[in-house]
Amino acid sequence: MDFLLTAEQDLLRDSITRFALEHGDFAKWRRALPAGPHNQAAWSQMAELGWLAIAVPEAAGGLGGSAVETMLVMEGLGRALSREPYVGTAVIAPALIDDPAILAAIIAGETRIALAVAETGNRFNLAAAETTATGGTLTGTKSFVHDGATADWFIVSAQTGPALTLHLVPRDAPGLTITPIRGPDHRHHARLTLANTPTRPLQGGLDALESAVDRAIAAHLAEAVGSMEALRDMTLAYLKTREQFGATIGSFQALQHRMVDIALACEEARSMLYFATLRLDAPAPDRRIAVSAAKTRIGQTARFVAHQSVQLHGGIGTSDELPVSHHLKRLMIIETLYGNSDHHRARFAAATDAA
Amino acid sequence: MNLDYTPDEIAFQQRMRAFFAANIDERLRALVRTGTRLEPREYVAYQQLLAAQGWGAPTWPTEYGGTGWTPTQYYIFEAESARADAPQQFHQGLELIGPVLFTYGSDAQKQKYLPRIISGEDWWCQGYSEPGAGSDLASLKTRAVRDGDHYVVTGQKIWTSYAHAASHMFCLVRTEIRPRRQEGISLLLIDMKSPGIRVRPILTLDERHHVNEVFLDEVRVPAEDLVGEEGKGWNYGKVLLDRERGLSAALGLRLGQYVRVVKSRAAAVRLGATTLLADPGFRDKLAQIEIEMLALEYMGLRTLADAVAGLDSGPRASMLKIRWSELIQRITELWVEALGYDAACFAPLDDATDLPADMPSPMASYLHARVTTIYGGANEVQRNIIARRSLGL
Numbered sequence: 001m002d003f004l005l006t007a008e009q010d011l012l013r014d015s016i017t018r019f020a021l022e023h024g025d026f027a028k029w030r031r032a033l034p035a036g037p038h039n040q041a042a043w044s045q046m047a048e049l050g051w052l053a054i055a056v057p058e059a060a061g062g063l064g065g066s067a068v069e070t071m072l073v074m075e076g077l078g079r080a081l082s083r084e085p086y087v088g089t090a091v092i093a094p095a096l097i098d099d100p101a102i103l104a105a106i107i108a109g110e111t112r113i114a115l116a117v118a119e120t121g122n123r124f125n126l127a128a129a130e131t132t133a134t135g136g137t138l139t140g141t142k143s144f145v146h147d148g149a150t151a152d153w154f155i156v157s158a159q160t161g162p163a164l165t166l167h168l169v170p171r172d173a174p175g176l177t178i179t180p181i182r183g184p185d186h187r188h189h190a191r192l193t194l195a196n197t198p199t200r201p202l203q204g205g206l207d208a209l210e211s212a213v214d215r216a217i218a219a220h221l222a223e224a225v226g227s228m229e230a231l232r233d234m235t236l237a238y239l240k241t242r243e244q245f246g247a248t249i250g251s252f253q254a255l256q257h258r259m260v261d262i263a264l265a266c267e268e269a270r271s272m273l274y275f276a277t278l279r280l281d282a283p284a285p286d287r288r289i290a291v292s293a294a295k296t297r298i299g300q301t302a303r304f305v306a307h308q309s310v311q312l313h314g315g316i317g318t319s320d321e322l323p324v325s326h327h328l329k330r331l332m333i334i335e336t337l338y339g340n341s342d343h344h345r346a347r348f349a350a351a352t353d354a355a
Numbered sequence: 356m357n358l359d360y361t362p363d364e365i366a367f368q369q370r371m372r373a374f375f376a377a378n379i380d381e382r383l384r385a386l387v388r389t390g391t392r393l394e395p396r397e398y399v400a401y402q403q404l405l406a407a408q409g410w411g412a413p414t415w416p417t418e419y420g421g422t423g424w425t426p427t428q429y430y431i432f433e434a435e436s437a438r439a440d441a442p443q444q445f446h447q448g449l450e451l452i453g454p455v456l457f458t459y460g461s462d463a464q465k466q467k468y469l470p471r472i473i474s475g476e477d478w479w480c481q482g483y484s485e486p487g488a489g490s491d492l493a494s495l496k497t498r499a500v501r502d503g504d505h506y507v508v509t510g511q512k513i514w515t516s517y518a519h520a521a522s523h524m525f526c527l528v529r530t531e532i533r534p535r536r537q538e539g540i541s542l543l544l545i546d547m548k549s550p551g552i553r554v555r556p557i558l559t560l561d562e563r564h565h566v567n568e569v570f571l572d573e574v575r576v577p578a579e580d581l582v583g584e585e586g587k588g589w590n591y592g593k594v595l596l597d598r599e600r601g602l603s604a605a606l607g608l609r610l611g612q613y614v615r616v617v618k619s620r621a622a623a624v625r626l627g628a629t630t631l632l633a634d635p636g637f638r639d640k641l642a643q644i645e646i647e648m649l650a651l652e653y654m655g656l657r658t659l660a661d662a663v664a665g666l667d668s669g670p671r672a673s674m675l676k677i678r679w680s681e682l683i684q685r686i687t688e689l690w691v692e693a694l695g696y697d698a699a700c701f702a703p704l705d706d707a708t709d710l711p712a713d714m715p716s717p718m719a720s721y722l723h724a725r726v727t728t729i730y731g732g733a734n735e736v737q738r739n740i741i742a743r744r745s746l747g748l
Contacts, residue, residue: 118696121625144696180704184718189699244491254735310725314489314733315514318559318726325560333699342636
């Protein structure tokens with residue numbers, strides 16, 4: 001057992017750090033918001049660097065990389081508040097789609113893919129769908145599709161008799177209505193309405209979906225840890241520079257202890273991130289325990305870090321003009337995504353019963 | 356000790372209940388219920404409605420146009436207002452500068468300004484914080500230099516709520532440099548139409564415009580608009596801050612509005628065959644918050660009772676502010692949690708209309724609630740005040 005990176009993974013991390021520095025300039029980030037959710041230059045660069053190929057099998061022209069490489073990329077994207085649809089396109093899609101043409105388009109940065117599973121009636125339950133697949137068509141409503149507004153393809157879950165089935169739907173499919181929604185994280189999500197929309201069935205069912213979503217969760221947890229550590233660093237820097245009552249505010253013991261709790265929460269979150277990431281290929285019960293434990297604890301520690309980072313920045317922390325509040329908002333979306341802390345605590349309990 | 360109202364108080368309560376039932380329209384109720392921040396014109400209209408009843412200044416003495424109500428009557432008024440989803444009166448004129456003016460102001464100031472606060476004609480904003488003076492307010496640097504019968508004011512204020520809508524600003528300025536920084540600070544009343552004032556909006560994390568930077572560049576203020584004595588502004592300002600904190604005695608009542616809205620939303624969230632409101636984990640969390648709200652409400656009632664008896668509540672105003680702000684953060688966080696993915700629907704794109712009806716109020720309320728542990732003296736500062744002033748630490 002070790003927690004060391006290989007030499008290649010080290011290089012990947014360096015290149016992510018450079019990427020985050022280049023694209024993570026906050027003033028530039030904020031100026032770009034009205035132009036839409038994507039930075040085409042960043043997305044193309046990610047394709048050139050091979051990051052979109054990490055989770056694609058070698059047989060399909062990908063890198064066949066491990067979850068650790070995905071984790072390294074996502075940490076950097078979290079730190080830079082990147083809004084590129086990396087997880088849907090480069091983590092979920094390769095786990096569920098085997099069409100060589102689509103996989104090639106993913107690698108080339110020529111397509112964006114989103115997962116459409118959430119429904120109003122099922123909250124965070126992946127196993128049930130009110131959307132139905134009958135006679136080769138889909139009918140139903142998906143209430144929230146992360147990054148869905150600009151996706152070229154949707155992976156849609158539906159009920160076919162007693163079985164949960166997965167389907168591929170292009171954005172221009174007949175009977176498909178996409179209602180775009182902007183999140184507080186400035187990403188462009190969507191609601192989908194499907195009315196007799198022709199389907200292209202995918203191979204897997206619920207097991208494949210659950211496994212793919214666990215991979216997505218681990219990736220978003222890496223994003224969360226990147227974001228939390230960015231908050232930790234900017235809050236610490238602020239405590240060392242902001243002066244009130246004739247001293248830096250970091251010299252006040254009450255604030256020192258709070259800052260220590262932030263740092264501690266980040267360490268705890270990173271430890272849970274490794275646990276989940278390294279258990280993604282374990283048998284399903286072990287994988288569920290690790291992913292749900294991490295989703296719960298990182299959700300809790302992320303809220304603490306985000307709330308306290310705003311608090312320790314004082315007034316300026318509540319402004320839209322600093323990255324602090326934007327990290328808070330993104331972390332709140334990650335907390336909800338694929339089940340909030342309460343949902344995953346219950347899933348953890350069920351998984352430990354079964355183990 | 357006795358928790359029951361007298362027959363007179365019960366009659367008063369019925370009168371208030373009937374008034375709010377008859378006079379608050381459904382549109383306004385819906386805005387308040389969903390935690391939406393009101394526009395200045397909506398506050399003004401509500402102020403005018405109350406003023407027409409003679410209730411424009413519920414906490415003021417009758418000689419200045421107040422109701423002369425007892426604190427218990429004021430509590431009943433607030434409780435019935437909250438129960439009816441009526442808004443809270445905008446407080447910066449009514450509760451902050453108004454009482455300072457009737458306590459320390461000149462007769463001319465009282466005659467000029469107090470009636471216009473009650474009628475809603477004037478809108479006051481508070482020029483306190485500066486970029487370098489937040490928790491440490493006494494380090495403020497905005498200068499006021501006497502020039503004949505005027506003060507000439509130059510400096511910068513920040514986090515000024517509704518400065519863009521205000522007709523006047525009460526402003527702490529430095530009139531003299533003294534070794535003890537709390538000395539040499541004065542309180543000026545500034546007309547926002549004066550030449551040399553520039554207001555820049557600051558968007559807060561809820562993507563709304565409530566606060567501003569206010570730049571003052573050689574703004575000429577008539578000397579008659581100095582409140583009380585020159586150099587004593589800190590004392591008046593502190594009275595203001597204490598009063599602002601004490602207001603949370605009544606604010607606690609408003610938290611019940613959030614409980615109602617969270618319950619109704621959670622009852623609409625399906626969890627298989629049941630609902631989120633029936634989920635034991637969710638019920639526990641909500642009940643815990645409700646219990647702590649009751650603690651806050653009774654702490655507020657004791658504070659009001661002290662006021663009736665003319666007793667000093669000690670640090671309880673600061674304590675109320677700490678708990679109230681923590682509770683509003685927790686109940687709005689639970690609201691966001693109840694919504695699940697709907698909370699992520701913050702703004703429509705492409706003129707979309709098929710969105711959750713309460714979007715984006717829960718997320719906006721949750722985000723804006725982060726401000727409450729910072730404004731009016733951050734909770735860390737409140738704790739310092741309690742430790743020093745009350746516990747002798």
